Amino acid sequence: MMQISPGHVLLAVFTLTDITDLAHYAALISLEEKQRAARFKHPQHQDRYTAFHGMMRETLARYVPNETAATLQFHHTENGKPYLPHHPDIQFNLSHTDDVAVLAITHQACIGVDIETQKPLDFDALAKRFFSADEYALLSLYPDDTPEKTRAFYQLWTGKEAYLKALGLGIADHLKEFSLALEPLRIATTRLSAMTPWTLQTQDYLSNYIITFATMQEVRFVEMS
Numbered sequence: 001m002m003q004i005s006p007g008h009v010l011l012a013v014f015t016l017t018d019i020t021d022l023a024h025y026a027a028l029i030s031l032e033e034k035q036r037a038a039r040f041k042h043p044q045h046q047d048r049y050t051a052f053h054g055m056m057r058e059t060l061a062r063y064v065p066n067e068t069a070a071t072l073q074f075h076h077t078e079n080g081k082p083y084l085p086h087h088p089d090i091q092f093n094l095s096h097t098d099d100v101a102v103l104a105i106t107h108q109a110c111i112g113v114d115i116e117t118q119k120p121l122d123f124d125a126l127a128k129r130f131f132s133a134d135e136y137a138l139l140s141l142y143p144d145d146t147p148e149k150t151r152a153f154y155q156l157w158t159g160k161e162a163y164l165k166a167l168g169l170g171i172a173d174h175l176k177e178f179s180l181a182l183e184p185l186r187i188a189t190t191r192l193s194a195m196t197p198w199t200l201q202t203q204d205y206l207s208n209y210i211i212t213f214a215t216m217q218e219v220r221f222v223e224m225s
Helices: 022-026 031-038 043-063 123-130 133-140 148-167
Strands: 008-015 090-097 100-107 111-116 178-181 186-189 198-205 208-214 221-224
Touching: 008 043, 008 198, 008 208, 022 043, 043 090, 043 100, 090 148, 090 186, 090 208, 100 111, 100 208, 111 148, 123 133, 123 148, 133 148, 133 178, 148 178, 148 198, 148 208, 186 198, 198 221
Parallel strands: 008 221, 090 111
Antiparallel strands: 008 100, 090 100, 111 208, 178 186, 198 208
């Protein structure tokens, strides 16, 4: 069994190009997961859910005793965040965009993660709708149509999602109840939790993906695989 220690964040990145045998992953997931996969309209999305959840199970099983990927049992919080009731020391969160997913794992500390494809959007309109007033003002400082503004928007967006996912809260209902700041990415104000000891950190993947995690601990080591 592998170990994960306090202050350590593991980021495991999965891609659909890793899949050689979808049936292998289908055999690992539970009946409930198979039912969730079947709710997706398109076969591509069903396969993506099956593969990413199978990969998640294989990764988590390396960090818990006396379990295999297929025997892991998941429960869900009121807002739908999964957890391992028999292994509470292992905290985790999964996010995906297109054909790439990332699983974040910590020891005991709550964790949320978000991955997004960085692409041109109407950043000001989105920020006005979803960000706090302070975040909107911060983003407005960056010149339009620049890599710096694109980066700033996606850091704020992924940071907000990761923080709310770490708390196990619904995304839509709480986006304006806190503000993030940049350089470094951090919580500026919040009504949702204590201010410390949160760590928010961004990692790049390939040339166009951004990954941000939020965890309620001081992070000493980030491992990306």
